Every structure is written in C-alpha cells, then in structure tokens.
Amino acid sequence: MSLREVRAGRQVLEGDLRLVEQLRVSLVQVRNLPSSSNDANRSVSVLVKLDNHDVYQSTSAPKTSNCVIADELVHEIATNFSTMHLVVCESTNGRSPRSIGRVSVKKREIVRNAGKEMTVPLKRISRHNDVQGQICLDVRYDQEMGHIEVSVVDYAGLSRNDHVDLYLYVSVQGCCGGKYETKKLKIGPARSSDPVYLECSCEPPRQRHRSSDTSGGLSSSASTSIPFDGGFYEPELRLSLWHDVLGGLNSFFHGQIRIPLDHTSMQPRGNPSGPQWYHLKPRSLNDSQSSSDADLDVTMSPSTPTTLGDLKFRVWYTADHVLPLERYSGLHRNLLNSLSFEPFSASLASVLQVLPTDLESIAKPLMKIFVQANLIRPFFRVLCSQYMATCQDVNTLFRNQSMASKIMYELMKFIGHQYLKISLKPLIDMIYNERKCCEIDPCKLKPGDSLEQNTQNLVFYGECAFSRVVNSNNRCPQPLKEIFSDLREVVGEFFPHRSDIQRLALSSFIIMRFFAAAILNPKLFGLRREQPEGDVLRTLVLLSKILQRLSNCVVSQKELTVKEQWLAPVLTHFTDEEHQQAMAKFLDQISLASASSESSASTESISVLKDGQMVERRTRADKKRCLKNLIHQKKRHVVLTESELSWQKIKEPSGEHEPKGRFSLAEITAVTELAESKNAFRVVTPTAEVHFQATTSLEMNDWIALIQSQQRRHLRLMKRPSELSEWFDIDTEHELETIHMTLFEHAETLKHWKNALDGTAALPPGVAELPVELLGSAGGAVNCGDEGENSENIDVATKERLYNTIQETLHSTLMIEKSHRATLTKFINQVRNGQGTRENPIGQDDNYLLIKSRLQKTVPI
Numbered sequence: 001m002s003l004r005e006v007r008a009g010r011q012v013l014e015g016d017l018r019l020v021e022q023l024r025v026s027l028v029q030v031r032n033l034p035s036s037s038n039d040a041n042r043s044v045s046v047l048v049k050l051d052n053h054d055v056y057q058s059t060s061a062p063k064t065s066n067c068v069i070a071d072e073l074v075h076e077i078a079t080n081f082s083t084m085h086l087v088v089c090e091s092t093n094g095r096s097p098r099s100i101g102r103v104s105v106k107k108r109e110i111v112r113n114a115g116k117e118m119t120v121p122l123k124r125i126s127r128h129n130d131v132q133g134q135i136c137l138d139v140r141y142d143q144e145m146g147h148i149e150v151s152v153v154d155y156a157g158l159s160r161n162d163h164v165d166l167y168l169y170v171s172v173q174g175c176c177g178g179k180y181e182t183k184k185l186k187i188g189p190a191r192s193s194d195p196v197y198l199e200c201s202c203e204p205p206r207q208r209h210r211s212s213d214t215s216g217g218l219s220s221s222a223s224t225s226i227p228f229d230g231g232f233y234e235p236e237l238r239l240s241l242w243h244d245v246l247g248g249l250n251s252f253f254h255g256q257i258r259i260p261l262d263h264t265s266m267q268p269r270g271n272p273s274g275p276q277w278y279h280l281k282p283r284s285l286n287d288s289q290s291s292s293d294a295d296l297d298v299t300m301s302p303s304t305p306t307t308l309g310d311l312k313f314r315v316w317y318t319a320d321h322v323l324p325l326e327r328y329s330g331l332h333r334n335l336l337n338s339l340s341f342e343p344f345s346a347s348l349a350s351v352l353q354v355l356p357t358d359l360e361s362i363a364k365p366l367m368k369i370f371v372q373a374n375l376i377r378p379f380f381r382v383l384c385s386q387y388m389a390t391c392q393d394v395n396t397l398f399r400n401q402s403m404a405s406k407i408m409y410e411l412m413k414f415i416g417h418q419y420l421k422i423s424l425k426p427l428i429d430m431i432y433n434e435r436k437c438c439e440i441d442p443c444k445l446k447p448g449d450s451l452e453q454n455t456q457n458l459v460f461y462g463e464c465a466f467s468r469v470v471n472s473n474n475r476c477p478q479p480l481k482e483i484f485s486d487l488r489e490v491v492g493e494f495f496p497h498r499s500d501i502q503r504l505a506l507s508s509f510i511i512m513r514f515f516a517a518a519i520l521n522p523k524l525f526g527l528r529r530e531q532p533e534g535d536v537l538r539t540l541v542l543l544s545k546i547l548q549r550l551s552n553c554v555v556s557q558k559e560l561t562v563k564e565q566w567l568a569p570v571l572t573h574f575t576d577e578e579h580q581q582a583m584a585k586f587l588d589q590i591s592l593a594s595a596s597s598e599s600s601a602s603t604e605s606i607s608v609l610k611d612g613q614m615v616e617r618r619t620r621a622d623k624k625r626c627l628k629n630l631i632h633q634k635k636r637h638v639v640l641t642e643s644e645l646s647w648q649k650i651k652e653p654s655g656e657h658e659p660k661g662r663f664s665l666a667e668i669t670a671v672t673e674l675a676e677s678k679n680a681f682r683v684v685t686p687t688a689e690v691h692f693q694a695t696t697s698l699e700m701n702d703w704i705a706l707i708q709s710q711q712r713r714h715l716r717l718m719k720r721p722s723e724l725s726e727w728f729d730i731d732t733e734h735e736l737e738t739i740h741m742t743l744f745e746h747a748e749t750l751k752h753w754k755n756a757l758d759g760t761a762a763l764p765p766g767v768a769e770l771p772v773e774l775l776g777s778a779g780g781a782v783n784c785g786d787e788g789e790n791s792e793n794i795d796v797a798t799k800e801r802l803y804n805t806i807q808e809t810l811h812s813t814l815m816i817e818k819s820h821r822a823t824l825t826k827f828i829n830q831v832r833n834g835q836g837t838r839e840n841p842i843g844q845d846d847n848y849l850l851i852k853s854r855l856q857k858t859v860p861i
Helices: 107-112 325-340 348-354 361-372 376-390 403-434 451-470 478-494 499-520 535-554 565-574 576-592 626-629 697-719 732-745 748-758 790-795 795-833 845-856
Strands: 010-012 016-030 041-048 052-055 067-077 083-092 100-104 118-122 135-140 147-156 165-173 182-188 196-197 207-209 227-233 236-245 251-259 276-279 310-322 608-617 634-641 644-650 656-665 670-673 680-684 689-693
Touching: 010 451, 016 041, 016 083, 016 325, 016 732, 041 067, 052 067, 052 697, 083 107, 100 107, 100 310, 107 227, 107 310, 135 236, 135 251, 147 165, 147 182, 182 196, 196 608, 207 656, 207 697, 227 845, 251 276, 310 732, 310 795, 325 348, 325 361, 325 376, 325 732, 348 361, 348 732, 348 795, 361 376, 361 403, 361 732, 376 403, 376 478, 403 451, 403 478, 403 499, 403 535, 403 608, 451 535, 451 565, 451 576, 478 499, 499 535, 535 565, 535 576, 608 644, 608 697, 608 845, 634 697, 670 697, 680 697, 732 748, 732 795, 748 795
Parallel strands: none
Antiparallel strands: 010 016, 016 067, 016 310, 041 052, 041 083, 083 100, 118 310, 135 147, 135 276, 147 196, 165 182, 165 236, 207 227, 236 251, 608 634, 608 689, 634 644, 644 656, 670 680, 680 689
8 A cells, every 4th residue: 555645635627626625513412302211221422424425423422302412523525425414313222323313404505504503403314315326328319210318328426335236217208298108227237228218309398287296207107297387398308216125125216317408409408418427316205396495494493392303513614626736836936935035034934924814724734835845844943943033931932822833733743643642542542441530629529539549540540641651752753853853953052051941842842732732632633532521531631730740840940839739749749850850851862863763662562543343254255145244243353553453253251352363564455445345344465355344334434544544654664764755645735725725815915015015005904014023123013114213124125025025925826816717617617518527417516506606706916
C-alpha cells in the first residue's frame, strides 16, 4: 500500500473541478418517546446515514421520555448523496439496536437551514424510500420503425450489492392515444442488458390526465385516465428498477426514473448524445407531487407529542470547490516567497496574520502548505523570532494566541497524532472502562465514598499518565523533535544560558497544548468517540491538573502556590525531585534533533490500539460458502497493536482465548472491504489471507481505517524518508483554496489598505486599520494617509513593498476567482443541458443549486 492517501472529494469535469464536502451534525435531544415497562434497561442512540451508507453511531443515553444525546459528528463526504437520515435506535442490555423511527433531510434543506436548531417528528422507516444509486441508459428513437429502444449500459451505488437478478420495468406515457404498455428488461451479470422496444409515435401534446396507476410500473395493462387542470400531457419514459429476492418470493425496489421526451422527436429533452447516467429516485404516492413537496419541512416544531417522538438537532454543510494546482500557482509562489521576503513583516504570510479573521482557519492550511514544500522549519523559526521580538512577559511565553503558537499546535496534531494515540490511549481506555472514583475534594465527596481509596486511585492513574508521557521520547516522530529543537534554539538566541526558559517554551506546547489537553478532552484529539462524563470526566480533569502542575514546577524558579489545598498532598507527591528530574529529562530529550527517530526497540509493553469480537469467514469461493459461513460462526477476538494484527478463538464456556493466527503489519499488502458480503473485509499478505465480519458497517470501517493507518506507519519506518513531505500526503490544492477563500472574503479590506498606503483614500468607517507591525513599527495601528507622528517611523521602502504585496495578492485572488467562475459555469451548463455522467447523474442537481450562489460574488480590485 502506498503512503499516499486518496485526495478527498469528488472529481467532476474530467478533473477540472473537485468538490470537497463536509457535514457537521450536532445531535441535541430525542423528545416525547413513547414509554414502556422495560425502559429501565434500554438505551437510545442516533445512527447518521447518508442515503443508505452508515457514517456515524452516536453515544447512547438511558431511555427516558426526553433523552439528551449531546453528541457531534464532523464527516468528510466521500461520495455524492441526496438525503441525510437520522435514525433513532434503542437497544436492550447490549443487544443489536432496533430502529424506532427516523428524520430524513434533503441536501438542499440542510443548506437552507444550516446552523438552525430544528425539532422534527420521527417517521416510520419504509424500505421503498431507501433509494440510492444510479443507472446508465442508452435511449434512442427509431422514427422508421416507430419505437423507442432502451438498453442498460451499467449501474452503480445500489443499496444491495449481492449477486441478484435485476429487472427494469419500462413504459412510455403520453403518446399513442393515452395507451401504454410496460415491458420487463432483464439486466445480466455484466451489468448490461439487451435492448427493449416500446411502440410510440410523434404526436401533438394531449390534454393532461391523472393516471390511476401508482404501482411504479409493475402493471402491464393500459390504464384509464381522467382529465384535469386543462393542461397538456408531454410524453415521458418511466422506468423502475427492481430485483427478485429468494428466487422470486419477494421483490426489492431500487428506485425509479422519469425521462421527459420531446413530442416532436421522441428523444430525451436536451438531445443528449450517447448513454447517460441517471440518479434513481424514490416513488411518490402522487405523480404530480413536486420535488419541493417531497422535501422534509425541517422548520416545523411540533407543539404536541407525536406517535414516535421528536428529534432536536443542528446541521451544517460546506462544499469547497478545488481547482487544479496550476490555477493557484501565483498564490502558492507568493506564500513560499514570504521566507525570503525583506522585510518579512511586509510579506503575504505576515499579512495573513493580521487579517480580521480566526487565526486557526489560517494556521492549519499554512502549516500543511509549508510542510509539503519542506519549508516548515524555516517558516516556524521566522514566526518564533517575530513573536520573541515582541514578547513582554517571559512567564507567559507562547501561552497566548499567536500565529507561531497556532502553527505549532496544528503541527503537533498533524505529525504527532499517532504518537499521542499510542502514548495515551491505553490509559484513557482504562479510565473509561474502570470508571473508578478519584474525587478528593471533601466538598464533592458522595455518601459512601472513601477519601483514602479515591486518593489511591488518583495517584495510580497519575503515575500511569506520568510514566507514559516521560517514557514516550522514543515514540516521538523525528520531524516533531526537529521542530522542538528549532524552538529551543530560537528561544536560546533571546535568552542564552537560560535552560528554564527554553523548557518553559517546550512545556507550553508538548505538555500544556498536547498531552494535558488530550487527557482533558480525549474526543477532540481522537482518543475516544464519546465525551467523558461523571467520574471519568472528573478523573481526567484532575490528571490534567497534575501534569500541568509538574510541568510548571520544572520550568519555574519560584515556589508555586497551591490554590486548591485539598489537592496539595497529591501535588506534593508528583512534584518531588524525582518526578521533576524525569520531566526535565523528557523535555531535553524531546528537543534533541540528533536523537534517532522512531525506534521500535522499546522497553515499554506493546500498546493495544483496538480489540473486539468479529466473525472469521471462509475465504474459498465455492457455491456453498454462504451456507457454511452461516452455519459455522467462527467467533474471534481480534487484537490490533502497533506492530501486529492477531486473532484468537474464544472457548466456551470458559471464555479463554486460543491463538489462531497473526499478521505482522509490515507484511500486510491490502485491507479492503468485501463487496459481496455485509460488513466484511479482508486482510491480505503475500502468503495468506483472512476475512472478518464486523457487527456493523461503522465497526468494519473503523477496523479498516486503523489497520491501514498502522500499516502506513510501518512503511514510513522502513523507508526512512529524508523529507517531511514524504511522510504525509497533503492536499495542497485544498489548502490553497482555503487560503484563497480567506483572501477572497477580505478582499475589500485589502483594497482599502492598499488605497491607504498610496494615499489615494482614507480608510472608511468600519474598516480595520492597517496594523503597523506590517510596516516594521511598534504600536497598534496606523492610517498611512496621515501626516502624524506615526508616519515618521514608517520606512518608505517597507511601505512600498507592502503595497506591492497587497496589490499582487488582490491580482492573484482575481485570477483564481476568474478560473472558478469559468469552471463553475461549465459545470452548471453540463447539469442544465442534461448531460449525465457517473459523477453527476441527471436528477442529482443539489450541487448545481449550491454552486450557483457563488457566482454572485465579486472581487474588488
């Protein structure tokens, strides 16, 4: 497997445009649930689905009439979708969840109600509305023979992927005097079919009729019609896709398509040439029902309880439009040239720091752009030097919000995520599983709690956290050590021979913003899916305080006061000379770039990253495989560590584990999903292969992602890349698009700053003044058009360079936006003209509706 990961998003227009979509869902509460006698043993959760793909299972809450979920999902969308489903489930004593009802929201409704708190009644689930996928059809009209020829070329994305007999029911309505026939077209294993012919003729539009047929095209007899509205009935081709289950004992509806025909030529409207892809849609009870009627009215807030209950939630959707890398060449060049720009304060990177926007939204893409260019170390050194030159209080060194601190924070999360996970996750999992009480505040002790026992619990967990941090040096990635070394050197230039201040700068990041912050909020750092609550939350808060206190004692030359006296005995234990020396040694080791990189030779025990029960499946492709897999359920306890994947047989009834197999992560060549089996995946090595089946698709995806992540880590260790950019696959185009959008949104401010620099216009009211740090001066802000005392401190050459930087930035922003407009206009025309591709089938026009609004914006130059 390559170290490079696939670019996020969907390619359209043959690669000229990439849509990177992100969905954020905040689940608040499930209300007005019907009660039952067994509710005490039941819990409620919410399953988030995009079309029929499961993407997230929320944390569970005890079932009451009003269940507080309080969970949040941030999901990067990999494939196109039309509807988001929020399925409310209940489970009893750990059994498989049962669906209570669901809320379905169209993509356009998500955008329309972004950020709004919505309360929507739950509805019962019908499989006939669970429609997804698309089909490629070749539709032609033979005028000489007087019939339409329809054939299937391909299909994709259906909700059922097993090998079944697919059928397409086809009919033409609106011609031949109102009579029509339905023909059945069989789709073979090659995903294609022979053509089917339907008699029809070109004729003037008839008076519109309401059809009494609502069977979705299953009836082959002609139907009588009743005129209404006095309108005219245009001919259309109606198709519905089905497949037989269990040899015809049951049928499954996949979706329907309606293709309007031109009554003069009987060709699909728009005259598309060749086969076209069409988006499958659910059936509606009323043929005349508009798409807006079918959309969920998510604005309704029922005042009375509904039969199934209500769901309160918020949802956000964003779609970034990413162009090819060459379209961002000017912006990319100006950013990288910031390092050699004199003075740095007049460079584009420096201008980005002072824009009236959130630093975090700029720091992350900037960090990745410079990592990809192998320039992150000199870039970080320049930022640190700039920050140190203006630092006024050494006691709060790097503990405020600056571009240097934001870049380092994002860099630690990006490079050191695996390092953090291996170091802390075993401890976090142990605390979550044991749920021991560690409360030692006498005011918060509960009746029956033992202060002595709680103190022992806290000291035990504290020692575990301490040891996993200070003994993690050999796990720290070498690129991160090099950055810490640069940080120490820059601080040493301003404070030579002050190792305490150098360690203070290091602890501000590696302890305060990394280890202690991850212990306090394990979900934010990807260590746990669920938020900590109760005793677990309190334990994590106390552990974070202990770690921060120890770090402060190491870097402080003064004796620290204790504000919470009840915590003093525990803090005294952890701040003795032995603990302080170990922490100081760790801070020194972590900042020595000459040390060897990630070493697999460790005295620590191997960390278990994931374990759980799955079913081992047969790998032979014989006809009786499905029956044998059903009869012989081989339950296995599967364990993934940082070096291998192993599985053991679970003996009944003792529950003992007997080893059955193991793969070293270094020898794994592929980890892929099995399309023909539900929730199953395979792990392949050059000499063997094993198949596992998880309980849910979410669990399967977690296993696949984690095994692949560990496998890529081993490949990195073996290849020993010399450049940091070789360690990661960075989507440079997407990061540049994020920077471009920031400049685009603040183009008006940049224009006013440019005019103020050349003296053509004063800053209008409400526009942020030009920060003087851009001109290399001290102070807050300056209006460069003034002739006051600030103007005497402004270097003319610096002023001119800053003017040129802003002018060139506005020009490159305009050029990128022109490329956006041309590309998006081309995409809109493709959708509007009915040219259906696999990436954008006809009938799936939500992206067209979202993209169209962008063309209304302009760039002031």
